[in-house]
Amino acid sequence: MKIKTLPVFITIVFFIIFFIFFKGLQNSNIYVPKSEFENDIPSFKAQIFDSEKKINSTDIFDDGKFYLVNIWASWCAPCRIEHPFLMNLSNQKNLEIIGLNYKDKKENAKKFLKELNNPYEIIIQDKDGTIAIEWGAYGVPESFLIYNNKIVKKIIGPINKDSFLKIQERIK
Secondary structure, three states, X not given: OHHHHHHHHHHXXXXXXXXXXXXXXXXXXXXXXXXXXXXXXXXXXXXXXXXXXXXXXXXXXXXXXXXXXXXXXXXXXXXXXXXXXXXXXXXOOOEEEEEEEEOOOHHHHHHHHHHHOOXXXXXXXXXXXXXXXXXXXXXXXXXXXXXXXXXXXXXXXXXXXXXXXHHHHHHO
């Protein structure tokens, strides 16, 4: 009798463990940060791309106007994918696009913009990546929609058709 209960007991334990792992694998544990919020924009002083002039963040952003801060680099493949969306957004009258060139060589960035065109009103140079960190960026590309000196939307990854439409809807 002892011999027959041991396989049944092992089988029951196996199914219990299997059930626990199966249920655990169905639950998503991927952290997705909130993309809709209202945080103050970080203040910074940086060099303007292709210039020796320094600019303060308070000189860039005005109340009552939408801005899109886009963190990009010439070495970033997804930045090429989102670039046509940025070019379309640059035609919006009530949106100004600010570029933050992240850890890039100036010559490569110039070549990137010459090849794909420049959607940015201002490009800020971020040689060591500290400005992007202050903004809370996870990587490149990322974009921040600004209104009244507040971040109202954060787009992690390249701008795609869905995020493009959400930006257009928000700025109307």
